Amino acid sequence: MTDRADRQRLLAKVPMFGKLDGQELDGLLQAARNRHVSAGQELFHKGDSGSQVFVILSGRLKVMTTSSDGDDIVFGLMDPGEVFGELGLLLEEGTRTATIAAVDDCELLALDRRDFLPFLRSHPDAAIKLLEALAERLRRISEFVEDTLFLNLPSRLAKKLVALSQSYGREATGGVRIDLYVSQAELGDMVGTTRESINKLVRRWAREGLLSMEQGYITIHRPREIQALAGMLNH
Numbered sequence: 001m002t003d004r005a006d007r008q009r010l011l012a013k014v015p016m017f018g019k020l021d022g023q024e025l026d027g028l029l030q031a032a033r034n035r036h037v038s039a040g041q042e043l044f045h046k047g048d049s050g051s052q053v054f055v056i057l058s059g060r061l062k063v064m065t066t067s068s069d070g071d072d073i074v075f076g077l078m079d080p081g082e083v084f085g086e087l088g089l090l091l092e093e094g095t096r097t098a099t100i101a102a103v104d105d106c107e108l109l110a111l112d113r114r115d116f117l118p119f120l121r122s123h124p125d126a127a128i129k130l131l132e133a134l135a136e137r138l139r140r141i142s143e144f145v146e147d148t149l150f151l152n153l154p155s156r157l158a159k160k161l162v163a164l165s166q167s168y169g170r171e172a173t174g175g176v177r178i179d180l181y182v183s184q185a186e187l188g189d190m191v192g193t194t195r196e197s198i199n200k201l202v203r204r205w206a207r208e209g210l211l212s213m214e215q216g217y218i219t220i221h222r223p224r225e226i227q228a229l230a231g232m233l234n235h
Helices: 004-012 022-031 086-090 113-124 123-150 151-168 184-191 193-209 222-230
Strands: 033-037 042-044 052-058 062-066 071-078 099-102 106-112 169-173 176-177 211-216 215-221
Touching: 004 022, 004 052, 022 106, 022 113, 052 071, 052 113, 071 123, 071 184, 086 123, 106 113, 113 123, 123 151, 151 169, 151 176, 151 184, 151 215, 151 222, 184 193, 193 211
Parallel strands: none
Antiparallel strands: 033 106, 042 099, 052 106, 062 071, 062 099, 169 176, 176 215, 211 215
């Protein structure tokens, strides 16, 4: 568990709270409650009632929904500094619009509606940042839907690998290593397909030397070819 000074420093790095002074940050911390979520645990489920907004202090969570067939669909990942859960607060019915689950152990700050809405009213800059975050989340979901409808599986997977390498990649021997543990089932959830289809495609790309996957970590050996498969290179 991070101490109070660490939590204040982390909170100050959140874009929504970046313009607050120390006294205002301390006031938020006094109103907030700490929440620990273990890896694999759901914080809340789509359709649950909600009266809190959360700030990620450490760890990573995923945003997902479940199809009528019981298949998970992952819309995106969230890292330290991100704020989520606000849509459930702002909607009159106060219900969660997606399921949030921890990828690894997470430390969160939880702010109740009665504290968060007055804060937004008195800090318009923070409200604007909130709108920007909501717009970005909506853009990601719209892009996911379009990709699922219009791109074939190799293009969808390649595009997701490029995005993951941009967020979590580092230069390594033989290419770019994605420093994020992700199983083939989770990759399937991210691009709207099955683990079996991912396994078949990853094995093919590994034989062709495009990438390798060891113990859940992917190294892209030929990034430009992956970008080309994703349709990201100008011809």
